[in-house]
Amino acid sequence: xxxxxxxxxxxxxxxxxxxxxxxxxxxxxxxxxxxxxxxxxxxxxxxxxxxxxxxxxxxxxxxxxxxxxxxxxxxxxxxxxxxxxxxxxxxxxxxxxxxxxxxxxxxxxxxxxxxxxxxxxxxxxxxxxxxxxxxxxxxxxxxxxxxxxxxxxxxxx
Amino acid sequence: xxxxxxxxxxxxxxxxxxxxxxxxxxxxxxxxxxxxxxxxxxxxxxxxxxxxxxxxxxxxxxxxxxxxxxxxxxxxxxxxxxxxxxxxxxxxxxxxxxxxxxxxxxxxxxxxxxxxxxxxxx
Numbered sequence: 001x002x003x004x005x006x007x008x009x010x011x012x013x014x015x016x017x018x019x020x021x022x023x024x025x026x027x028x029x030x031x032x033x034x035x036x037x038x039x040x041x042x043x044x045x046x047x048x049x050x051x052x053x054x055x056x057x058x059x060x061x062x063x064x065x066x067x068x069x070x071x072x073x074x075x076x077x078x079x080x081x082x083x084x085x086x087x088x089x090x091x092x093x094x095x096x097x098x099x100x101x102x103x104x105x106x107x108x109x110x111x112x113x114x115x116x117x118x119x120x121x122x123x124x125x126x127x128x129x130x131x132x133x134x135x136x137x138x139x140x141x142x143x144x145x146x147x148x149x150x151x152x153x154x155x156x157x
Numbered sequence: 158x159x160x161x162x163x164x165x166x167x168x169x170x171x172x173x174x175x176x177x178x179x180x181x182x183x184x185x186x187x188x189x190x191x192x193x194x195x196x197x198x199x200x201x202x203x204x205x206x207x208x209x210x211x212x213x214x215x216x217x218x219x220x221x222x223x224x225x226x227x228x229x230x231x232x233x234x235x236x237x238x239x240x241x242x243x244x245x246x247x248x249x250x251x252x253x254x255x256x257x258x259x260x261x262x263x264x265x266x267x268x269x270x271x272x273x274x275x276x277x278x279x
Contacts, residue, residue: 027194031196032187033187033190033191033193033194034186034187034188035187036191036193037193073187074185074186074187075186075187075188077186078186084182084185084186088185088186091181091185092177092178092181092182092185093177095178097181097184097185099184100180100181100184100185100189101191103184103185104187107185
């Protein structure tokens, strides 16, 4: 079936099998491999992307369900000049990543989190990211990064 | 793999200075490549089918349905794979084949035969 969506502002239209998951549409049809498949069972959150601004685990959604939607992936966050999105910068500054495999999902979920809760507490961040697993960092620096990015976002408002 | 940043007033010193990892920008923007992100043209994908029961004896494996699937190039079941591994491991002795079932006794006999054959050739 023919599926079209806007991915990071670009029109992406591809012929795929009806059973194609959104994550495979992004990784294979659109060649955007920044979004990762970690568990394939919506436990780990590595595949998190924004669908119409809301964070979605893209291994749990059919590409067909996202037909016509506007998608943002990790590749779409940085500025055109390559400057990091404030959330990406906060992750680097606070050492919120090591191997980087969970990072795309963590960053996308965090962008959505502070959009919904501009002034989250540490507990809010931990609860908000409970669907995203990281095997390297022990989460402390990820939480610090998200809180720092929330501060930056409020200050620039 | 680190770059020295933020070095206020501690010119020329690295110890105790905050550093930012240089690999982070690629990891944070999705540009870095993991094995699963690499596209190898013509690559075949292996699917491992595991036992559906915890403890049992495999009497036989019927591969006809799997082989009939479109796009399936080969079905490798335990015995051929094990035999290939044994033959490969013993190839330096001149072993080119081993009769099923490959019991320890049969493997030992095959090795002895190969050794004798090599001895005869000398």
